[in-house]
Amino acid sequence: MYDQSHICRADHMAVSKASRTLRRRKRKGKTSQIPYLEREYIALSQWMKRNKFVQKRPYLSAAIFNSTGRGLMTRHSISAGSTLVSIPHHLLITPHTVLTSVGQHFTKWDKQLSSQQAMSIFLLAERQKQESSFWFPYINVLPKKYTTPAFFSETELNLLPQTVLSKALTEISKVHTAFKLATDFITCCWPELAPVLTYSDFIWSWYSVNTRSVYYKHDLCDQFLADHNYIALAPFLDLLNHSYDANITASFNVKSNCYEIQTEDTYRKYDEVFISYGNHDNTHLLVEYGFVLPNNPNDVVEFSFDSLLDIALRMKLKHLKEKRSVLLTGQFDRKLCCCSDGLSWNLQVVLRVLCMDWTELKNWKLVMQGGIISDQNELLTRTMASTLIKTSLGMCKENLTKFQGLHCDTMTEHERLAYDFICIERTTLQSALISVQS
Template sequence: MGRTLRHRKRIGKRLARSALSDELKDLFKWLKMKVINHNLRPTMFHDTGRGLMTKRPIYPGDIIIAIPKPFLITMDTVLKSEVGSLLKRSHLKLNLQQAMTIFLIIESEKQEESVWWPYIKVLPETFDTPAFWKPSDLCLFSKNLYKKIFAALKDLQTFYDEIILFLSSCKEIKITFNEFRWAWYCINSRSIYYDCDSSPYIADTNKNIALAPFLDLLNHSTTAEVEAAFNKNNNCFEIKTYNSFRKYDQVFISYGAHSNTHLLMEYGFILPDNPHDVYELDYDEIVRVAQNLNLQYIDRKKRIIEENNINRFVLFPNF
């Protein structure tokens, strides 16, 4: 989804606004008659970048946005496309994010010929997640975080290799790792939870996702309280807020109660005053410090932990 509150200088009591790009104007025009809530307008804010501004006051309990199902990119969207034809012919199964990644790349190559082009052309060209960082920069992280990033990068390569294997019989579609990485993080950072039925052509893992044009311009705040769900009565994905916003305020949602480690790896940002942040301590480091301090019975305690397979993942709240 959109960028979050950054640690930048606040200008004035309310967020300053600047002119929209042509791409955002086109997106707004494309969705204006489809999105239920014309009071939100794409805006550039000094401290967050792109976001959505309200043109009227919003009160707790209001539906701030509703996207009709035909304008969500879901499993059904993918299965009805040429990617779906490939999935139905193949003996290999991809998860939905892999299939949606292929879909997004193919649609982006169509440009104006794709019905999704007004949305795709406003997607970021790159991301601030560690997957886009230089290897030399990754070495600056702590041991624990580096291990997590390394594991995530290994999984990313595996997902890509599975896609290449899946496409090996299709000479018309060639996907580079950079194209894959871009599309993967477009989905990873912007997808919503969307419950869908199982399909014989898609692996069940990570299948409940969708992309929601316009909605993903909403930025994250730890103080935001929202309820998001698909409303079967009006066939729309809705977000209800429990916060108040004044006219011309930026409207925020919550991506979840995530630590800075999670936010960095999944979305590419951190929050300086994140109430959900934690310190992660490595078990081996704790044992080493205890031994250096000559604490009593450390070997016995270590043996009990190992014999009983006690969780060694230690977290402390960052107050």
């Protein structure tokens, strides 16, 4: 789920944060403080200071930004190479934290939980304790719910384009499976926790971990690593928001015994400071983190292999059975997508092969080397690409009709997120069509 070079978390908000399903980001966004948040963050800051969290210059503080919502603001200018945040090991929530705190419950279980399941259960147990929990000041600033599709109603889910809906449903199914295993575990080994393990409680804790965790490998995590998912929650650090062009390094510093973020970017005083979750398209950002980005250079629109075959049938292209076999054998049915600049390499290969005549098909491997088969093949390929994109634009138009009668100001947060996603997809397709036709 996570890689070593990027922080992986998103900071969504319901009660404690204004909606930001569409992040119209300006890298140097200005801040606007909201007073009712101050008490929670003062308590978090005081708790961390009592537990040996010491900020060294440059100092960061929690703030509300007009373009991104809640984030971290610098109180000094920052130069490249600076350490933004350094969180002591004992303030990280890891699988080892779970073992040392409530390990007696987990050692009774004859199956293996994943790190995320174990940490999700731990969060629920600690939240139940309220102020008596060591982790209360941190848990108290976590969002009360998230904007990932798992929190959508059935009606809201059906607003999503089919390709995104399919991935969202797969993710939701995975969460249901995790919930079932967690329920079995608690029934068997921790029955006093059963009252707080409703599905709504579980998805809150699951996405608190899923959207906010950092990569952290520790040998003592292995008891839970059925999925080899090395993760940790890092209070305060997880207030940092995502920008696709943030240039950072995240790792555990053995010498300082702290998890640290270093930046190669520069910031002015009072700027918002960013990290990167990775080079993700908007489908991934929506399904995993619950937001989308306009002008995302990593964004793509995906096509199914079957949709290409349907267009080939409509164009009355021949020998489709043989062409399908060739493409599936070479595993070219994957990564079929376009971006604003044009078509993916796999999509170009598939289109050219589908547009070949029988004689050309014998030399289909030439397209893997970037070779042009014939002028006729190129003409058909361009026509098929245009048809594919126009068909998808038609689907965007149809999807947008689902929002008729809804006003932007009265849409739910989830409705607005689905609407924004479709609008961004339409813009990407329009740019791709221009690229294909030029």
